[in-house]
Amino acid sequence: MSEEITPELFARLVELAALELTPEEAEYLRRELNRQLDAIHQLEATPIPEGTPITSHGVPYPRERRAPLRDDRWQPYPNRDALLAQAPETDPEGYVVVPDIPHETLE
Amino acid sequence: MTELWQLSALDIARLVRRGEVSAREVTQAVLDHIARVDGAPGRLLEPGQDPAAVHAAEPGVHAFITLTADRALAQADAVDAALARGEDPGPLAGVPFTVKDIFTVEGTPSTAGSRILANFVAPYTATAVARLEQAGAVMLGKVNLDEFTFGSSNESSAFQPSPRNPWDLNRVPGGSSGGSAAAVAAYEGALSVGTDTAGSIRQPAAFCGVVGLKPTYGRVSRYGLIAFASSMDTPGPLTRTAADAALALQIMAGADPHDATAVTLPVPDYLAELEKGVRGLRIGLSPDYFRITRVDPATGEWHTEEVRPEIRAAVEAVAQALADLGAEIVPDVPMPHTRDAIPAYFVISRVEAASNLHRYDGVKYGYRTPDPVADLREMYRKTRGQGFGLQPKLRILMGMYVSAAQYSERYYERALRVRTLIRRDFEAIFDPQGPYRLDALLAPPTPTPAFPVGAVYGDSVLMQYADQLTVAANHAGVPAIAIPAGFDGQGLPLAAQFFAPEFREDILLRLAHAFEQATADAAWRARRPGIVG
Numbered sequence: 067m068s069e070e071i072t073p074e075l076f077a078r079l080v081e082l083a084a085l086e087l088t089p090e091e092a093e094y095l096r097r098e099l100n101r102q103l104d105a106i107h108q109l110e111a112t113p114i115p116e117g118t119p120i121t122s123h124g125v126p127y128p129r130e131r132r133a134p135l136r137d138d139r140w141q142p143y144p145n146r147d148a149l150l151a152q153a154p155e156t157d158p159e160g161y162v163v164v165p166d167i168p169h170e171t172l173e
Numbered sequence: 174m175t176e177l178w179q180l181s182a183l184d185i186a187r188l189v190r191r192g193e194v195s196a197r198e199v200t201q202a203v204l205d206h207i208a209r210v211d212g213a214p215g216r217l218l219e220p221g222q223d224p225a226a227v228h229a230a231e232p233g234v235h236a237f238i239t240l241t242a243d244r245a246l247a248q249a250d251a252v253d254a255a256l257a258r259g260e261d262p263g264p265l266a267g268v269p270f271t272v273k274d275i276f277t278v279e280g281t282p283s284t285a286g287s288r289i290l291a292n293f294v295a296p297y298t299a300t301a302v303a304r305l306e307q308a309g310a311v312m313l314g315k316v317n318l319d320e321f322t323f324g325s326s327n328e329s330s331a332f333q334p335s336p337r338n339p340w341d342l343n344r345v346p347g348g349s350s351g352g353s354a355a356a357v358a359a360y361e362g363a364l365s366v367g368t369d370t371a372g373s374i375r376q377p378a379a380f381c382g383v384v385g386l387k388p389t390y391g392r393v394s395r396y397g398l399i400a401f402a403s404s405m406d407t408p409g410p411l412t413r414t415a416a417d418a419a420l421a422l423q424i425m426a427g428a429d430p431h432d433a434t435a436v437t438l439p440v441p442d443y444l445a446e447l448e449k450g451v452r453g454l455r456i457g458l459s460p461d462y463f464r465i466t467r468v469d470p471a472t473g474e475w476h477t478e479e480v481r482p483e484i485r486a487a488v489e490a491v492a493q494a495l496a497d498l499g500a501e502i503v504p505d506v507p508m509p510h511t512r513d514a515i516p517a518y519f520v521i522s523r524v525e526a527a528s529n530l531h532r533y534d535g536v537k538y539g540y541r542t543p544d545p546v547a548d549l550r551e552m553y554r555k556t557r558g559q560g561f562g563l564q565p566k567l568r569i570l571m572g573m574y575v576s577a578a579q580y581s582e583r584y585y586e587r588a589l590r591v592r593t594l595i596r597r598d599f600e601a602i603f604d605p606q607g608p609y610r611l612d613a614l615l616a617p618p619t620p621t622p623a624f625p626v627g628a629v630y631g632d633s634v635l636m637q638y639a640d641q642l643t644v645a646a647n648h649a650g651v652p653a654i655a656i657p658a659g660f661d662g663q664g665l666p667l668a669a670q671f672f673a674p675e676f677r678e679d680i681l682l683r684l685a686h687a688f689e690q691a692t693a694d695a696a697w698r699a700r701r702p703g704i705v706g
Contacts, residue, residue: 068470071574075574076570079570079573079574080570082573083527083557083566083569083570083573084534084550084553084554084557085554085557085558085561085566085569085570086554086555086557086558086559087558087566091563091566094563094631095563095566095567095570098567098633098634099567099570099571099574101470101633101634102519102567102571102633102634102637104470104634105467105468105470105515105516105519105634105637106516106519106520106575106584106588107468107470107516108467108468108512108513108516109513109516109517109520109587109588109591110587111468111475112510112513112591112594114587114590114591114594118590118593118594119590119593120586120589120590120592120593121589121590121592121593121596121648122404122589123390123404123434123650124390124404124405124592124596124647124648124649124650124651124675125389125390125391125436125650125651125675127391127434127436130437131391131436131437131438132433132436132437133428133429133430133433133435133436133437135433136430143296145296148294148296149296152293152294152296152537152538152539153536153537153538154535154536154538154539154540154541155541162536162537164536164549164552165546165547165548165549165551165552166547166548166549167548167549168548168549168550
């Protein structure tokens with residue numbers, strides 16, 4: 067197994083992904099990432115003819131198959147309170163409450 | 174005597190519409206049957222609680238996360254009331270169905286099989302589900318799945334015990350639409366709505382001995398589908414017969430103002446198409462679909478493993494049956510990029526998954542950590558760390574790595590170009606001016622029958638290779654179907670798979686229906702899972 071994802075690189079990815087991991091989780095995830103990368107490197111053995119375009123959707127979308135985009139219009143949801151009730155914390159005015167947002171004061 | 178819970182969707186709708194049986198009677202019969210066979214529903218277990226022990230204490234199929242019996246009976250009563258008023262209750266009148274818990278259904282918990290959405294109650298209903306309900310179908314509840322659909326066995330769900338295979342409760346039902354396939358196989362509803370991103374409808378359908386149809390990307394709206402890989406996710410039906418799949422697709426398919434990728438092409442009358450037969454259709458067989466080919470990471474050498482002999486034999490028997498009906502079998506069709514489909518999928522699906530999963534942050538809905546936190550960033554980290562299971566975490570991390578600016582060309586862009594080559598394999602065999610001119614490709618959907626619980630889970634590479642024979646259709650966007658094709662020596666279902674050109678689901682359904690009719694009297698067709706009784 068390769069060590070492409072080193073402990074340092076792994077820690078950076080975890081930070082960017084905003085994930086707090088237990089040591090057992092971290093060990094499993096780093097090992098599986100490296101094993102998957104071994105499988106992914108197989109793609110380098112496949113010749114790609116010069117000029118091969120990328121495919122981002124399997125099926126092409128010519129204009130005649132597409133619905134025109136909707137008007138960009140505001141539509142009120144009929145039950146505002148039910149939506150807000152899904153939020154983990156709200157205040158009496160209906161604002162969603164979150165912990166302090168980290169910030170630094172610029173000189 | 175045939176019990177009401179055993180009936181197909183087509184038969185139920187016919188009887189209900191004629192007033193020979195009420196929607197409430199059918200719904201109650203299926204609910205009673207579910208109470209007999211499903212055992213403990215999937216739920217978030219307490220720390221230290223063992224899913225195997227819960228299964229042993231309340232054995233069953235465990236298809237459901239949320240059973241909505243009252244809602245179902247109210248819907249059934251509405252169908253009966255419409256009939257009593259002389260109104261048309263719709264083509265699916267009184268047909269009980271289940272929904273993979275990756276779709277939103279207004280007022281129901283819509284969990285994605287994840288702790289992070291365990292308390293989320295959907296404020297709107299997915300288009301595919303809404304259309305079935307508007308057609309008179311009765312939703313029984315939400316069925317289990319791999320967490321966020323990330324798996325091929327259902328074992329990754331945060332809701333345990335995860336579903337079991339009705340044919341052998343010690344084996345997995347496949348995944349990620351494992352609850353859907355298990356429910357349909359165990360007669361817990363005539364149909365289920367699943368999703369297929371790499372094979373998540375077809376592989377569990379194959380493992381559970383039911384019909385699973387992945388439509389063309391864009392044929393069915395994704396509105397209300399909690400997203401995994403947005404360029405590949407495809408909703409579709411799981412049923413016990415091809416005709417029921419035709420009926421369900423007929424209702425689910427079509428343009429939707431809420432999904433710009435749902436195409437405006439007219440929806441054919443799939444039920445009428447079924448009767449056209451298969452005479453003259455050109456059906457290909459490809460050696461590339463009878464083996465798993467990959468590079469051995471230890472040696473760097475290519476390694477090839479044939480599919481199990483009984484799987485090859487089952488597919489060849491399907492080819493023979495279709496040849497007997499007048500189809501033309503075309504051997505030795507090359508599909509050279511089949512072997513690249515999983516490595517490319519490892520990259521593309523992870524990039525899209527990571528992007529889609531960034532929205533779960535504990536702010537507006539879903540799980541938020543109860544732990545004290547210093548600031549917002551710590552809240553994010555703890556919420557996502559506690560809310561996501563291992564498989565979402567693995568996909569987020571891989572997606573971020575292979576799409577990072579400095580690695581993207583090496584990984585993501587290369588994978589998207591290989592995707593073009595995979596698509597060209599299909600274009601070449603279906604080209605009406607090309608050397609093969611196929612109407613469909615016939616292949617096994619899985620390299621093995623259903624594997625035992627615990628046999629693969631944890632090995633994320635081996636689990637992904639369970640989709641090796643299905644995932645190319647998702648890269649290419651083309652439709653494909655898995656159908657029952659007999660049983661192996663251990664009594665496990667065997668299956669066959671057809672691929673067709675884009676938007677030619679009609680051909681898939683004709684082939685599936687013709688094979689079903691041709692084998693209607695075969696002894697294996699009469700088998701039922703033991704738990705069903």
